[in-house]
Amino acid sequence: MKLGGETGSTALEALVALALLTIACTAIAVGARGGISSLRRAQTNAIASSSALRLDDAVREEAAKIRFPYWRKGIDIDEFESSVSVPWYGGDEEKRLILSIRDETFALSGGECSRTIAGMRNGFIAAVKNGSGEPIGLEVRGTLGGRDIRVFAPFGSILLAKEAAR
Numbered sequence: 001m002k003l004g005g006e007t008g009s010t011a012l013e014a015l016v017a018l019a020l021l022t023i024a025c026t027a028i029a030v031g032a033r034g035g036i037s038s039l040r041r042a043q044t045n046a047i048a049s050s051s052a053l054r055l056d057d058a059v060r061e062e063a064a065k066i067r068f069p070y071w072r073k074g075i076d077i078d079e080f081e082s083s084v085s086v087p088w089y090g091g092d093e094e095k096r097l098i099l100s101i102r103d104e105t106f107a108l109s110g111g112e113c114s115r116t117i118a119g120m121r122n123g124f125i126a127a128v129k130n131g132s133g134e135p136i137g138l139e140v141r142g143t144l145g146g147r148d149i150r151v152f153a154p155f156g157s158i159l160l161a162k163e164a165a166r
Contacts, residue, residue: 049145051144055151056151058117060153065097065156066086066155073134082100082102082125083102086099086127086155095110097109097110098110099125099138101123101124101125104121104123105119106120117144121143135155
C-alpha cells in the first residue's frame with residue numbers, strides 16, 4: 001500500500017509478480033515438454049514407417065524376379081523355421097532368393113542383391129501357395145518399430161500347368 005507521493009512497489013506486489021512469472025514459466029516448460037515428447041513419437045513413427053516401406057519394397061522387388069517356367073509343376077521352395085529359399089531367381093533354376101530373420105534382423109539376398117533391415121520382432125516368412133499347392137508368392141509378417149506389418153509379394157511368374165510337361 002502506498003502513502004501519498006511514495007514510489008516503487010511493495011513486497012506483496014513483488015511476491016504476486018513473482019508468483020505469476022513462476023506460473024507462466026511452468027506452463028511454458030510443460031508445453032515444451034509435451035511438444036518434445038510429441039516430436040519424439042512422430043520421429044519414431046516416421047522411422048518405423050520408413051523401415052516398413054523399405055521392407056515392403058525390397059520383398060516385392062526381389063520376389064518379382066522369381067520367374068518359374070509356367071509349364072513346370074512341383075517347384076520346391078525350402079522353408080525353415082525363420083527362412084525361405086526360393087529357386088528360379090532371375091529365371092535361373094540354380095539361383096535362389098533367400099529371406100531370413102535372425103537376431104531381430106530381416107535379411108534378403110539373391111544374385112547381386114543383399115539387403116538387411118534391423119529391428120524386426122516376431123518375424124515370420126513363408127511361401128504363399130495357390131489352391132493346387134503351387135507357390136505364387138511370399139508372405140513376411142512381424143513387428144517393426146512397434147508396428148505390425150504384413151507384406152505379400154507375388155512372384156514374377158506363376159505356374160499355370162495342372163500337370164508337369166513331359
